[in-house]
Amino acid sequence: MHSALWDTGATRSVITPRVIEACGLKPLGSIKPTLVQGGNGVYQSEGYQVNLSLPGKVTFQEIVVSKDLSEGWWRKLPFLRDKQ
Incomplete structure (x- = not known):
């Protein structure tokens, strides 16, 4: 299981190389x-292609995501800093 940040305003989803x-x-x-x-x-x-599960038994299957090669701003968020 990995922590994630869901940007509801994004047009595309990305995941880290890690x-x-x-x-x-x-x-x-x-x-x-x-x-x-x-x-x-x-x-x-x-x-x-990934499956994404959220609290409350909400699951999205077969979502296509891209590899995040940027040094994204979200990496600096305090609640994600120690989970990378």
């Missing part, structure tokens, strides 16, 4: 790499 490695995720070959705009500009990222 989470990708820890979960053993492989890029989806059927989805072309997409352009992602992060804190350090625009970069190209592969797609990964």
Whole structure:
């Protein structure tokens, strides 16, 4: 299980390389790499498929997310700082 920040205003979801490695995720070959705009500009990222579970037994299945290659602002949030 990994801590997460859900940005309800975002147009795309991203996950960190550390989470990708820890979960053993492989890029989806059927989805072309997409352009992602992060804190350090625009970069190209592969797609990964994940299931997301929230409190209250709310689950989203087969969500396509991109790898976060930026040094995102969210990494500095106090409640995430020690969970990376």
